[in-house]
Amino acid sequence: MTVAAETGKRRRGRAAKRHRKPEAAFDAAWRCWRNPYPPIEQFNAAEIEAIHTASMQVLADVGVRVLSEEARRIYVAAGMTDAGEQVVRFDPDLVEALVSNTPSETTLYGRGDSRNVTIGGKMVGVCTTGGTPNFSDARNGRRPGSLAALDDLCRVAQAFDVIHMIGPFVEAQDIPPNLRHLAMTRSVLTLTDKVPFVFFRGTQAVADAYEMIRIAHDLTQEAFVETPVSYSVANSNSPLQLDHLMCRGIIDAARAGQLMVLTPFTLAGAMAPVTLAGALTLQNAEALAGICLSQIVRPGAPVCYGSFTTNVDMKTGAPAFGTPEYTKAAFASGQLARRYKIPLRSSAVTTSNAPDAQAAYENQMSLWGALMGGTNLLLHGAGWLEGGLTASAEKFIIDVEQLQMFAELFKPVEVSEQTLGLEAIGDVGHGGHYFGTQHTLDRFEAAFYSPLLSDWSNYENWVERGALTATDRAHRIFCETVNAHEPPAMDASRLEELDDFIARRTAEGGANLDR
Structure with missing residues (x-):
């Protein structure tokens, strides 16, 4: 049973009215964030330059292991050095030249003008959590992700204007892997009209997702390549390795003109040096290596500089999120991204296993670090729990509250007569x-x-209404919002073409995820 089934259809429409903002004017401010504040800087200019120089030395002397033969050929043809054993060494001057081709700002197009999102400068796009194997809610607990859970999360994401882009939420583990991308992409495209995410899981799966998005937008093949309508994340395999699927995805996204976010997963003390400066040096080297590949394939291809450096618990080796170190790294990553004039990606994350006080304060710490560090793309903005292993219904609503508060914080204050x-x-x-x-x-x-x-009620009124905690209320709001969902309009011919494509690709066996 889905979460939605718990509240009954009778609440449709009533919940939407209850949670509607007082004036439609709020929609514009919440749908289009502009951060008015100067970013917090962790390091001075000389220290940032020292990290840059050290990163270039790593790329030139140590290099990056590139597991894709095609990617190695592309690097070498552009002037990099094949050092043997699948290692590519980078010319620092060539790195600087390639990185200078990246656009400082990219507009992603939703299925309506009000859903367009600008990434770069002072603008901020917010997307949901993604890629979790599990889903949880207060009624049914934690369980493997399913297509029904994905659908409910899409319905809730569509309802809130502070969510601008749709993450992949949970793995629909009840769908075979070779067909999963078809089902998940269809859910996102039919239940929302916001900018969708595309996994890098092989060229066939990427091509299928791009074709489905093209159909939904009613674009020609030529127009699709010139119109960013999706985003993807490529994670380097720290330390200093790009695997076959990530290389393939970087190449595919660049050729298709779609946004690629290069994000090293640098855990200080584990897959990166234990010092923050050392971890950032490694992060920077890996990010620049992947960004270079995209710019060789297509100069000017839209990219983001991904920041995900955090620390581990040195007693257990487990990743820790929402820490002071994570926040410092977010500040510093903003400085590095601005040095290269590339939009910055950060995240709102927590290690907590429940949507509790720990989840709230760790999430707020990382959210504050991301936004005050100058991020342009906030990934995992709503729903992340358990270090990214679970998408939580209640945490989603708690996060939306925090996001709405930041959206209001970013609104200018009028001083007039x-x-x-x-x-x-x-x-x-x-x-x-x-x-x-x-x-x-x-x-x-x-x-x-x-x-x-x-x-905000007093104690007596709160008790009279059931003494509901924030988590209790979040569960109720999630369920009501699911039931109030109305699918965004899609032309019948678009939907028919979309379903015909899915049927054909299903009959052909779906995608080979190794290619």
Whole structure:
């Protein structure tokens, strides 16, 4: 049974109205984030340059093991050195030249103008969690991911304007791997109209997903290559290794003109040096190596510089998220990305196994580090739990509350003759109140952020209503939002062509995930 089944169809529409913002004007601000604050910088300019220089030395002297023969040929043809044993060594000057081709800003196009997302500069795009093997909710607990769970998460993501892009959420483990990409991509394209994610799981699977997205957007093949309508993540296999599927994905995305986010998974003390400066040196070297491959294949291909450096628990070796070290690395990664004029990707993450206080404060620490570090693309913005092993229904709603609060924080504050309120101050005078002034009555409905999840009632009223915790309320909101979902419009001919394509590829056996 899906989470949605618990609340019943009778709540359709009522929940949507309950959680609607006071004014439609809020939609624009929440759908299009501009961070007005200067980024926090972890290092001074000389220290950033030292990390850059050390990264170039790593690329030139140690090199990167590239497991894809095709990728090695591409590197060497561009002027890099084949050092043998699948290792490529990089010319620092050539690296700088290639990286200079990257666009500093990319607009991703949703299936409607209001769903377009600009990545770069001061703009921020927010997407959901993705790639988790498990799904959990308060009623049914933790279980393997399924297509039904993915569908419910898509329905909820569609409802909130602070979610701009759709992550892959959970693995639909009830669908065979060779067909899974077809089912999951169809769910995202039909249940949402936001920018979708494409996994790098072999050229056939990538090509299938791109074709499905092209059909949904009603684009010609030529227009698709010139129109970024999806995003993907390539993770280097730290330390200093690019595997076959990631190389293949980088090449495929560049040729298709789709956004690629190169993200090293550098765990300080495990797959990276234990010092933050050393871990960032390795992260930077790996990120630049992958970005170079994309720019050789197609100069100007859209990319993001991915930051995911964190530390491990040195007592157990387990990854730790939402730590001070993670936040410092996010600040520093922003400085490195800005040095190369490449948009930055960061994440909102936690190690907690439950949507509890630990999850909230670790998530807030990493979210604050990402946004105040100047990120342009926030991955895992809603739903991440258990170090990325679980997508949580309740955590999704808790995260949406935090995201909405940041969206409000980013809205400018007007200072004008009207907002200074001198007339109201004079009318109230000494010892009065402002509840009944015309100044208040004209503005009270949209004056302040109205929470989705927080309960601002007093203790007695809270107890009378059942003494529900934030997690309890989040579960209820998730279920109600699922039931209130209405699929976004898609032309019938588009849907028919999409389903015909899926039927044909299914009959052909789906994708060979090794190619």
